[in-house]
Amino acid sequence: MADDEYELLPSYDDHDSEPGQVRRQVKFSSLRLVRRGIRRHPTVILLSSLTLVLLAAAFLAYDVAYLKARLSLAGSYNAFLTHLWPVGLPNRTDVWENENSKAMHALMSCMSTDDCKENQDSIVLLSSHHFAEAIIGHVSGEDIWATSVLDAVRELGYTPIFTTNNEELARTYRQYPDLVKVVILEAAAAESCFSDTKCIKTTNHPLGIPAWKMFSFHFWAGNGNPLGNAWTLSPENWPVISPDNSRDNFYLGYSIEKTCLQIPITPNEQRPRQAYVLAKETRYFFDKEYAWPTLAFDAAPIDVELIAGISRHNPPPMDTLPKGIADVGKLNKTQFYEHLGRSRVTLVGIGRPVLSPSPYDALCMGVPFINPVLSWDAKRPENRTLWLTQHDGLKYQNPPYVYHVKKGDVNGFWEALRTAVKTPIERYIIPDMTMKAVEERLVKLIEGNWKEKAEALLNKRKIAAAKGKGKIKLFDL
Numbered sequence: 001m002a003d004d005e006y007e008l009l010p011s012y013d014d015h016d017s018e019p020g021q022v023r024r025q026v027k028f029s030s031l032r033l034v035r036r037g038i039r040r041h042p043t044v045i046l047l048s049s050l051t052l053v054l055l056a057a058a059f060l061a062y063d064v065a066y067l068k069a070r071l072s073l074a075g076s077y078n079a080f081l082t083h084l085w086p087v088g089l090p091n092r093t094d095v096w097e098n099e100n101s102k103a104m105h106a107l108m109s110c111m112s113t114d115d116c117k118e119n120q121d122s123i124v125l126l127s128s129h130h131f132a133e134a135i136i137g138h139v140s141g142e143d144i145w146a147t148s149v150l151d152a153v154r155e156l157g158y159t160p161i162f163t164t165n166n167e168e169l170a171r172t173y174r175q176y177p178d179l180v181k182v183v184i185l186e187a188a189a190a191e192s193c194f195s196d197t198k199c200i201k202t203t204n205h206p207l208g209i210p211a212w213k214m215f216s217f218h219f220w221a222g223n224g225n226p227l228g229n230a231w232t233l234s235p236e237n238w239p240v241i242s243p244d245n246s247r248d249n250f251y252l253g254y255s256i257e258k259t260c261l262q263i264p265i266t267p268n269e270q271r272p273r274q275a276y277v278l279a280k281e282t283r284y285f286f287d288k289e290y291a292w293p294t295l296a297f298d299a300a301p302i303d304v305e306l307i308a309g310i311s312r313h314n315p316p317p318m319d320t321l322p323k324g325i326a327d328v329g330k331l332n333k334t335q336f337y338e339h340l341g342r343s344r345v346t347l348v349g350i351g352r353p354v355l356s357p358s359p360y361d362a363l364c365m366g367v368p369f370i371n372p373v374l375s376w377d378a379k380r381p382e383n384r385t386l387w388l389t390q391h392d393g394l395k396y397q398n399p400p401y402v403y404h405v406k407k408g409d410v411n412g413f414w415e416a417l418r419t420a421v422k423t424p425i426e427r428y429i430i431p432d433m434t435m436k437a438v439e440e441r442l443v444k445l446i447e448g449n450w451k452e453k454a455e456a457l458l459n460k461r462k463i464a465a466a467k468g469k470g471k472i473k474l475f476d477l
């Protein structure tokens with residue numbers, strides 16, 4: 001070793017002595033110690049070194065093998081995944097399939113590395129076309145319900161997979177039957193799957209969908225499922241509103257919270273004295289259910305301007321609006337919320353359309369709603385159980401949020417309008433319609449013990465069938 005090489009080492013304070021010499025001495029003396037040790041206990045030293053070397057080698061070999069296995073596993077999955085379920089191609093119109101592909105990538109990745117998030121490995125099969133339409137922005141009542149359910153499914157971490165008809169549904173289900181917790185589909189589709197041996201699970205079709213996993217996405221009251229009301233999902237609280245035919249329906253419900261809360265509300269004093277008339281088509285004013293056929297809107301006894309956003313003028317003679325209601329034309333969603341939110345006073349229901357989500361939007365924007373009572377019991381006119389209203393979802397709500405006026409009661413109408421004008425409200429979301437409430441009910445649906453319930457139902461049906469009671473629908477569990 002040449003002396004100048006030592007210059008690369010940190011310099012020593014003692015400049016008097018040669019740094020090279022000092023180091024060499026230290027090195028030599030420690031070497032001497034080692035040599036002495038080896039000379040005295042040669043076997044011990046040799047054996048312990050050998051053991052250490054062997055141990056180290058063993059650990060190293062194990063580590064390398066383990067790491068290699070993990071890497072190749074993850075690597076091969078990642079390599080596989082790029083070839084399966086392609087995502088994000090430009091100009092793709094099948095948005096829901098793209099969503100499925102993304103969901104499958106996430107699911108395969110987390111299952112291969114065993115780190116799925118809570119609920120991720122539980123699949124919810126969404127097979128009503130309304131779900132596929134909801135994700136491309138459609139906004140019918142059913143689509144809004146579907147959007148809400150999908151939001152809740154995602155919020156809770158479940159994996160949603162979309163299909164749009166029974167053939168696709170059955171094929172998709174067969175691929176991972178154990179992972180699918182529930183299937184949500186249209187009432188008619190549930191009915192046709194139930195009687196289709198290529199769709200439903202039977203002893204000869206073990207990978208079919210068990211009847212007890214199928215739930216009908218049914219907007220209206222009443223039964224919509226081969227297994228009955230308990231398998232019929234409802235957007236409104238039908239068990240309470242319509243107990244006669246819906247006592248056992250599953251109230252899943254929806255929430256408009258997410259959209260509505262994003263829109264700031266206009267302080268009441270900044271709103272014009274304007275009432276928003278909820279009607280999209282002129283024919284509603286000619287319907288036999290129209291609540292105010294004798295009402296002259298142009299002779300209002302109070303200072304108020306009535307507006308409506310008509311998107312369709314029906315053929316004559318049903319093409320006109322009553323005098324006194326100004327048409328602001330077809331509105332998109334943003335414009336609708338704008339006009340609604342600026343309606344300082346109230347949103348007037350006119351009998352149609354029934355069950356629109358718009359009155360919920362109105363309440364959430366701080367606008368009260370006038371709900372016409374279309375029929376009632378003459379002997380007990382105040383018994384709400386016997387009422388049929390424009391929006392039965394709101395028939396148990398009260399002023400200052402919801403005002404009920406009986407059909408044809410012109411004085412009652414102006415009185416309600418007058419009171420609503422001078423009684424501003426804050427944003428109001430019915431407690432059952434918060435996102436949290438929807439999520440709680442969704443968990444009950446997905447995690448419910450439906451097989452057990454179905455077994456009890458099947459036993460009852462078998463007994464009824466044995467007694468020859470009409471056409472009984474039996475099924476396999």
Ligand SMILES: *[C@@H]1O[C@H](CO)[C@@H](O)[C@H](O)[C@H]1NC(C)=O
Nearest residue numbers: 087088089090091092093094
């Ligand atoms: C997508 O479609 C548009 C309109 O048809 C076309 O101009 C564009 O080139 C397409 N993009 C790709 C990446 O194909």
Ligand SMILES: *[C@@H]1O[C@H](CO)[C@@H](O)[C@H](O)[C@H]1NC(C)=O
Nearest residue numbers: 137330331332333334335336
């Ligand atoms: C609604 O229409 C307005 C005015 O034409 C437009 O500025 C806005 O972008 C539209 N919004 C949506 C959501 O289409």
Ligand SMILES: *[C@@H]1O[C@H](CO)[C@@H](O)[C@H](O)[C@H]1NC(C)=O
Nearest residue numbers: 377380382383384385386387
């Ligand atoms: C209202 O009518 C329903 C159905 O007939 C009845 O069960 C209920 O007891 C009535 N309520 C009142 C307060 O009278």
